[in-house]
Amino acid sequence: MKTAIIGGGAAGMMAAAFCENAEVTLFERNEKTGKKLYITGKGRCNLTNNCALYEFYPNIVNGQKFMISALTAFPPQELMAFLGKYGLRMKTERGNRVFPVSDKSSDVIKTLVRAAESSGTEIKLNTRVISVKKENGIFIVATDCGEYKFDNVIVATGGVSYSSTGSTGDGYGIARSFGHTVSEPRPGLCAIELEDDVRSLQGLSLKNVRATVKAGGKEFTEFGEMLFTESGVSGPVILTLSSYVNRLPLSGAALSIDFKPALSPETLDERLSSDFGEMRNKDLANILTSLLPKAVIPRVLSQSGVSPHVKGNSVTREMRFALGYCVKHLKFIVRSLADINTAIITSGGVSLKEINPSTMESKLVEGLYFAGEVLDVDALTGGFNLGCAFATGRAAGIAAGRNKE
Ligand SMILES: Cc1cc2nc3c(=O)[nH]c(=O)nc-3n(C[C@H](O)[C@H](O)[C@H](O)COP(=O)(O)OP(=O)(O)OC[C@H]3O[C@@H](n4cnc5c(N)ncnc54)[C@H](O)[C@@H]3O)c2cc1C
Structure with a gap:
């Protein structure tokens, strides 16, 4: 059994670590794996949230129900035990955020590479997958370094945010070429641009405020910290609000700030x-x-x-x-969300209706799997996005390893 994994990020490396009984080749277009992981958590990598699953689910903005199966099989505590087995020492900080003890995301990447290689995965760096076809039950993976044949393919190419890390949406093209629906990629966990001239407020950082965004007839409110940028607002409460409103029409949307939420x-x-x-x-x-x-x-x-x-x-x-x-x-009048390239997460992606939530296998094409941010799953800050990427990666890796055993 030969399995190709496209993408050496969080999901792809975790899939490789769990893909047993298979000859696994992981294709990564960059000169190294985990370029996006490297910048996560401001270089410290908030790799999951050490909470109970009932507390985890409400932090998933899209794909909450879909994620139940993969997360039940691989909850945060099991992920931590798994990474611990491969030598990563972790600590849990405020809000159950988990970081490596070293505060270095590079240690998480090294651990994942160790786990992937210990299952026998061959990692092909500097190799970009251009297309995938299926002919007579075999997948033909065309790369910029030649063509390869596989029994299974796991697509773990990420979203489209921070494209300099390698995630340029290639997985969406592969999904579409097999007839999958891809819901429009939108910025999630991003700044909000305002129509108002807020240059005089630039750099103003606010604590204990309540921000409300009204858009498309709906209203979302968050309490906490935010700040003004040159052309809008950012900071924790704004990132969260951006993820709630990114599928709503923003024309006529408004942001309102309560500077004294504790006072009636x-x-x-x-x-x-x-x-x-x-x-x-x-x-x-x-x-x-x-x-x-x-x-x-x-x-x-x-x-x-x-x-x-x-x-x-x-x-x-x-x-x-x-x-x-x-x-x-x-x-304030909302103009738009910030550019998707500056968003922490891409909301949108391969439609979950077409994916088996336990195995991440396509319901349209046998032997084709999707894992990580390429799926239409996105969550709030706190380690929830990586928690989801690892859980879907593991599910896909196990299932691909067992397919046609
Ligand atoms: C600044 C920033 C900070 C973040 N901080 C956190 C955090 O602290 N905690 C958290 O939970 N989440 C965080 N996230 C989100 C998190 O990084 C992502 O959810 C996660 O990396 C998704 O993993 P992935 O494996 O699906 O995709 P990626 O990590 O993007 O990996 C995809 C890989 O596929 C490769 N690839 C793409 N196309 C091809 C191709 N055609 N051929 C070969 N290889 C290809 C890419 O080069 C890349 O290495 C952060 C995101 C950003 C941008």
């Missing part, structure tokens, strides 16, 4: 009233510095329609209500 409108109004009373002879613009970052005050004032020069003792009830409303609902 009534409590905020009392606070404003007391501040204005205490600082009766000061300009509003100055009074508000006790409540808001300086850079956002002009925007809050202009959206509320109140002059920055009004003194504390001249603020009317209506002005106070308008200000309070804008402190809790400062509005």
Whole structure:
């Protein structure tokens, strides 16, 4: 039995490690494996999330149900035990995020290469797969270094984000050539671009805010940290929101920020009233510095329609209500999500309806498997994406090893 694995990323290397009873060749177009893995977790590689599966699933944005089988068979704790067996020492940090003790993603890559090679996999570097055909039950894999024949093929080519790491969407073409449906690749876990000119806010980092995006008649809210970029917003809450809205129409979409989520409108109004009373002879613009970052005050004032020069003792009830409303609902118009190449994850990919969730085998073509980001599965930050890539890689590797035994 001969198996080809296309792609030496997280999913491909894990598939290789688990593909037994087979002569396995892994094709990687780059000069080394795991180029994207290398940059994960800011170079530290948050390789999974050490939580119970019932806590893992809600972090999968697309493909939650599909992932149940592969993750039940290979939950985070088993992944950690497996990598531990191959010498990787790991630690669990805040939010159950798992990292190598060394804080070096290169150690995760070395471990995966060790695991793949220990199962006898031949890794062919600098070899890009151009096309795959099936003739008389045999797969013909054409590469830029020649043609090869295989009984099974596992496509683990990743998505299209950060294409300089090698993921340029080649797997989608292979999937389509076999009649598979590929749902449109969209940016996930990315910045959001705004119509508003936010250059004056660039670099402003906010903690404990609540951000809400309304798009396509739906509304999503997240609490936590975010920051302003030159042309929009980014940071943890924004990355999460981008993944929730990336399949919705964004024309007319709006972002609203609540700068004081811990205060009810009534409590905020009392606070404003007391501040204005205490600082009766000061300009509003100055009074508000006790409540808001300086850079956002002009925007809050202009959206509320109140002059920055009004003194504390001249603020009317209506002005106070308008200000309070804008402190809790400062509005921006969404232009688009950031370019897909800058997205942490590609949302979209090979349609899950056409894939067996236990084996990752195509329901259309026997012996053809898909694993990792090439599938229409994406999750939130916290190690969930790699957790899914490893679980689908393992499932495909085991199944391909057993096929036609
Ligand atoms: C900046 C950044 C940080 C991230 N941090 C984290 C994190 O900390 N935790 C987390 O869970 N997720 C993280 N992710 C997401 C995670 O990296 C991906 O989900 C994961 O790498 C997907 O694995 P994969 O094997 O499917 O694809 P990839 O890792 O992209 O691997 C695909 C491989 O296939 C090769 N390939 C492609 N086409 C061909 C071809 N035609 N022939 C031969 N080879 C080919 C590519 O060169 C590549 O090596 C991060 C992503 C980015 C961009």
